Amino acid sequence: xxxxxxxxxxxxxxxxxxxxxxxxxxxxxxxxxxxxxxxxxxxxxxxxxxxxxxxxxxxxxxxxxxxxxxxxxxxxxxxxxxxxxxxxxxxxxxxxxxxxxxxxxxxxxxxxxxxxxxxxxxxxxxxxxxxxxxxxxxxxxxxxxxxxxxxxxxxxxxxxxxxxxxxxxxxxxxxxxxxxxxxxxxxxxxxxxxxxxxxxxxxxxxxxxxxxxxxxxxxxxxxxxxxxxxxxxx
Amino acid sequence: xxxxxxxxxxxxxxxxxxxxxxxxxxxxxxxxxxxxxxxxxxxxxxxxxxxxxxxxxxxxxxxxxxxxxxxxxxxxxxxxxxxxxxxxxxxxxxxxxxxxxxxxxxxxxxxxxxxxxxxxxxxxxxxxxxxxxxxxxxxxxxxxxxxxxxxxxxxxxxxxxxxxxxxxxxxxxxxxxxxxxxxxxxxxxxxxxxxxxxxxxxxxxxxxxxxxxxxxxxxxxxxxxxxxxxxxxx
Numbered sequence: 001x002x003x004x005x006x007x008x009x010x011x012x013x014x015x016x017x018x019x020x021x022x023x024x025x026x027x028x029x030x031x032x033x034x035x036x037x038x039x040x041x042x043x044x045x046x047x048x049x050x051x052x053x054x055x056x057x058x059x060x061x062x063x064x065x066x067x068x069x070x071x072x073x074x075x076x077x078x079x080x081x082x083x084x085x086x087x088x089x090x091x092x093x094x095x096x097x098x099x100x101x102x103x104x105x106x107x108x109x110x111x112x113x114x115x116x117x118x119x120x121x122x123x124x125x126x127x128x129x130x131x132x133x134x135x136x137x138x139x140x141x142x143x144x145x146x147x148x149x150x151x152x153x154x155x156x157x158x159x160x161x162x163x164x165x166x167x168x169x170x171x172x173x174x175x176x177x178x179x180x181x182x183x184x185x186x187x188x189x190x191x192x193x194x195x196x197x198x199x200x201x202x203x204x205x206x207x208x209x210x211x212x213x214x215x216x217x218x219x220x221x222x223x224x225x226x227x228x229x230x231x232x233x234x
Numbered sequence: 235x236x237x238x239x240x241x242x243x244x245x246x247x248x249x250x251x252x253x254x255x256x257x258x259x260x261x262x263x264x265x266x267x268x269x270x271x272x273x274x275x276x277x278x279x280x281x282x283x284x285x286x287x288x289x290x291x292x293x294x295x296x297x298x299x300x301x302x303x304x305x306x307x308x309x310x311x312x313x314x315x316x317x318x319x320x321x322x323x324x325x326x327x328x329x330x331x332x333x334x335x336x337x338x339x340x341x342x343x344x345x346x347x348x349x350x351x352x353x354x355x356x357x358x359x360x361x362x363x364x365x366x367x368x369x370x371x372x373x374x375x376x377x378x379x380x381x382x383x384x385x386x387x388x389x390x391x392x393x394x395x396x397x398x399x400x401x402x403x404x405x406x407x408x409x410x411x412x413x414x415x416x417x418x419x420x421x422x423x424x425x426x427x428x429x430x431x432x433x434x435x436x437x438x439x440x441x442x443x444x445x446x447x448x449x450x451x452x453x454x455x456x457x458x459x460x461x462x463x464x465x466x467x468x
Binding site: 008009011012015146147148149150151154171172173174176177180181184195196197198 | 242243245246249380381382383384385388405406407408410411414415418429430431432
């Protein structure tokens with residue numbers, strides 16, 4: 001039986017051997033939720049970049065570029081980290097470049113993994129099905145916030161642990177605590193979100209509809225994967 | 235109102251500014267439980283050392299030295315990391331030197347804090363009272379296991395968050411998840427211990443009575459503190 005484990009923060013990723021593993025990146029508020037939305041709305045690909053310099057280069061080449069730090073769209077960019085910034089009429093058949101505070105950094109830290117999937121509540125069931133089909137050791141990688149533990153990312157990781165528990169061996173305490181966390185809040189994820197530090201930070205920016213969307217379970221039925229240069233639906 | 239926060243692993247301690255703060259070191263299985271026991275059994279002090287070389291120097295000088303790595307007593311040392319290694323007749327009025335896998339390392343990572351207390355289930359209420367009396371910003375520092383999240387350390391941190399919640403502002407998601415963890419298991423901490431990875435590791439070594447002791451709440455009514463060179467009752 002393959003193993004499943006949870007990395008609670010990018011600051012802990014060096015403790016895990018990710019080669020040969022399937023890594024699922026989770027950044028609920030909002031990078032991975034937004035990536036799922038962009039691709040579901042018809043974009044050809046999402047190109048994640050770790051820093052603003054690279055994002056500016058793409059901007060000068062005429063790409064649609066989303067750039068966010070600390071919850072806010074960076075000056076000089078027209079798009080941020082909200083799923084609502086990327087409706088179908090904006091993204092259809094286009095390449096979208098994205099740089100965010102935590103999620104795109106976690107992606108680049110996972111580059112040595114065997115396969116890299118983009119996880120969120122929006123595509124929960126399909127992530128579960130995909131991981132079961134691949135049937136290899138799996139690491140759920142919570143993007144967190146500036147290296148800190150994040151309630152909403154961990155809760156989503158716990159959902160995956162829970163729904164995969166019959167098929168994967170759970171081998172760590174981080175898996176147990178995240179599973180317990182999901183089971184505690186699964187019938188009302190908004191209660192969990194409203195407790196989170198990230199809610200308190202983002203709530204000032206008037207992004208309430210983002211919260212509702214980002215905790216909607218199973219809105220989309222495809223799984224984005226990262227091939228090392230761009231993210232596409234698998 | 236002062237703030238309370240939780241550091242889930244020594245690998246995350248650099249994210250926190252610990253100067254001016256009260257730091258509580260928590261390593262339930264077993265360093266901080268053992269330190270509380272040694273001092274309650276009448277030892278004059280516990281001298282925590284981070285590495286085996288320093289421990290050997292103390293051994294050559296004739297000290298009683300406990301040395302543990304990976305759950306086992308190190309060859310050449312007579313004492314390990316079990317509270318039962320240190321009964322009153324062994325430790326009364328003596329200086330005990332201790333080096334362990336995780337707990338004594340966490341101690342040395344906290345050296346810049348304003349005050350450093352030793353926390354465990356054994357002295358839970360007294361730690362709560364002490365922190366209330368000091369009334370400064372407080373960081374609960376889980377020693378974890380080789381940098382990984384630990385269920386039992388986090389559960390004890392959550393107990394402290396819970397009992398201090400009316401007096402301290404909880405300012406992070408790690409505080410929320412650990413509090414939820416404690417509230418879930420507080421009526422039967424053995425259920426929590428038996429789920430933990432550390433139980434599975436240590437259970438091979440026949441230390442069952444250690445588990446029973448280390449989850450006993452409020453057996454002792456004094457708080458050990460570290461003055462930078464040795465740990466004594468405060």
